[in-house]
Amino acid sequence: MIVILAAVAALTAPPPGATACSGCHGAPGSALPSLRGKSEADILAAMTAFRTGARPATVMDRIAKGFSEDETRAIAAWLGSRK
Amino acid sequence: MIGRRTVLAGAAASAFAAPALAAAKPKVVVIGGGFAGVAAARELQRQGVAVTLVEPNPTYIACPFSNEVLVGLRELSAQSFGYDAVRRQGVAIKRASVTGVDPTAKRLTLSDGSKLNYDRAVLTPGIDINFTGLKGYDEAASEFLPHAWKAGPQTNLLRRQLEAMDDGGVVLISAPANPFRCPPGPYERASLIAWWLKTHKPRSKLIILDAKDAFSKQRLFQNGWTALYPGMVEWVGLSSGGKVIEVDAKARTLITDFGKHTGAVVNVIPPQRAGKIAQAAGAADRTEWCPIDPVSFESKLLTNIHIVGDACIAGGMPKSAFSANAQAKACATAVAALLRGQPAPPVKLINTCYSLMSPTYGISVAGVYAPANGLLTDVPNAGGTSPLDAPAAVRASEAAYAQAWFKTITAETFG
Numbered sequence: 001m002i003v004i005l006a007a008v009a010a011l012t013a014p015p016p017g018a019t020a021c022s023g024c025h026g027a028p029g030s031a032l033p034s035l036r037g038k039s040e041a042d043i044l045a046a047m048t049a050f051r052t053g054a055r056p057a058t059v060m061d062r063i064a065k066g067f068s069e070d071e072t073r074a075i076a077a078w079l080g081s082r083k
Numbered sequence: 084m085i086g087r088r089t090v091l092a093g094a095a096a097s098a099f100a101a102p103a104l105a106a107a108k109p110k111v112v113v114i115g116g117g118f119a120g121v122a123a124a125r126e127l128q129r130q131g132v133a134v135t136l137v138e139p140n141p142t143y144i145a146c147p148f149s150n151e152v153l154v155g156l157r158e159l160s161a162q163s164f165g166y167d168a169v170r171r172q173g174v175a176i177k178r179a180s181v182t183g184v185d186p187t188a189k190r191l192t193l194s195d196g197s198k199l200n201y202d203r204a205v206l207t208p209g210i211d212i213n214f215t216g217l218k219g220y221d222e223a224a225s226e227f228l229p230h231a232w233k234a235g236p237q238t239n240l241l242r243r244q245l246e247a248m249d250d251g252g253v254v255l256i257s258a259p260a261n262p263f264r265c266p267p268g269p270y271e272r273a274s275l276i277a278w279w280l281k282t283h284k285p286r287s288k289l290i291i292l293d294a295k296d297a298f299s300k301q302r303l304f305q306n307g308w309t310a311l312y313p314g315m316v317e318w319v320g321l322s323s324g325g326k327v328i329e330v331d332a333k334a335r336t337l338i339t340d341f342g343k344h345t346g347a348v349v350n351v352i353p354p355q356r357a358g359k360i361a362q363a364a365g366a367a368d369r370t371e372w373c374p375i376d377p378v379s380f381e382s383k384l385l386t387n388i389h390i391v392g393d394a395c396i397a398g399g400m401p402k403s404a405f406s407a408n409a410q411a412k413a414c415a416t417a418v419a420a421l422l423r424g425q426p427a428p429p430v431k432l433i434n435t436c437y438s439l440m441s442p443t444y445g446i447s448v449a450g451v452y453a454p455a456n457g458l459l460t461d462v463p464n465a466g467g468t469s470p471l472d473a474p475a476a477v478r479a480s481e482a483a484y485a486q487a488w489f490k491t492i493t494a495e496t497f498g
Contacts, residue, residue, distance in 0.1 A: 017431035019412035026491035031483045066451025066465030
């Protein structure tokens with residue numbers, strides 16, 4: 001039972017970097033876009049475009065470059081699963 | 084069938100009851116209710132950990148955007164935040180300060196004399212002004228020459244002095260050596276004061292005397308001063324004699340190795356160190372800051388005590404509200420894992436700092452950090468500052484983002 005609880009907790013624990021996003025991205029209606037309701041696919045596509053430079057940005061281009069594809073995927077999955 | 088189930092359930096209950104009671108639910112105490120402490124407490128609660136926040140003040144006065152208060156763009160009341168939402172979320176709040184830490188017994192002594200046990204503690208004491216670090220600048224001197232580096236009465240004092248200054252006066256800012264809270268802060272302050280002087284006291288001048296030869300977002304700031312406030316802002320670096328070695332408060336004079344500077348208004352941003360309780364607990368080293376493990380944020384000097392925010396030695400990460408918030412949430416994840424008997428998971432952190440050079444001219448620096456060689460280290464090829472050649476529209480966007488960031492982070496922390 002302890003093993004199962006630990007596994008559940010590990011599954012829902014935020015992946016590296018994920019909890020930092022909410023330092024800028026909060027409730028809807030801000031000049032900084034809210035991530036609420038964004039799907040995993042949306043977030044992954046945006047982060048990838050920021051990283052490659054395909055999508056221009058003021059700050060997100062600089063931040064997206066600091067995350068590997070796997071890290072970005074994990075963050076997108078975690079953010080996309082939040083309500 | 085029913086009987087057997089009952090028996091099994093009873094056996095399970097008795098087998099688990101004793102250790103469950105003995106261990107109870109692991110308890111974490113967070114010391115300090117600023118950007119780091121509140122973020123840590125709320126994230127721990129979110130991850131199912133019982134948490135108590137110990138904080139002596141009923142409201143927190145935020146430092147980011149307090150430079151706007153200095154020049155009348157906002158009031159101090161807009162910087163003040165309470166803890167009601169934190170309490171509503173299920174974080175127990177104890178109105179007291181911590182006067183003693185016993186890491187062996189895992190017990191805190193509080194200012195009301197009571198004791199508080201913990202399984203792990205998160206220490207977020209922020210900074211203390213080091214009133215013994217600069218000759219002539221003690222607490223009494225700060226009533227003449229405000230530091231305004233902890234938002235509150237000092238902020239309003241500096242504002243009143245600026246408002247009372249005659250046109251044509253010289254404003255002096257003394258900037259400290261690294262490390263200190265908010266590395267771009269002195270230069271944002273100089274910019275916003277220049278913006279205000281340009282309208283209200285246009286014959287005035289501002290001189291920054293700096294104990295360093297380089298500073299955060301330096302080229303952006305220097306280009307901006309030339310473009311926005313020509314002839315108004317002068318920066319004197321270390322190698323040009325900028326380091327203030329003594330303060331004569333009554334004469335409003337700053338003394339360097341090269342000479343004396345007297346100002347109509349003098350803002351001394353003094354040397355700083357980790358907050359008092361960190362020193363008292365033995366969590367600070369000879370640098371007077373707190374060394375930590377970059378994965379778990381656990382103190383390198385004390386076990387079961389984690390330190391995040393301005394007080395910790397975070398390697399490449401600046402002492403900023405954003406860093407404090409990001410570290411706190413990662414630390415909460417680590418503490419929750421450790422309490423489950425698991426190792427602290429891998430860590431990746433972000434910082435973003437905006438500075439305003441005018442209400443419509445914003446610049447930023449961002450970074451991504453990961454543990455390397457025992458410190459939080461810049462991830463290569465990521466981060467950096469706003470472009471030097473950005474058009475006015477980009478500066479205006481970043482000014483708007485700066486405002487939005489403050490709303491978001493204070494809502495996340497206190498709302």
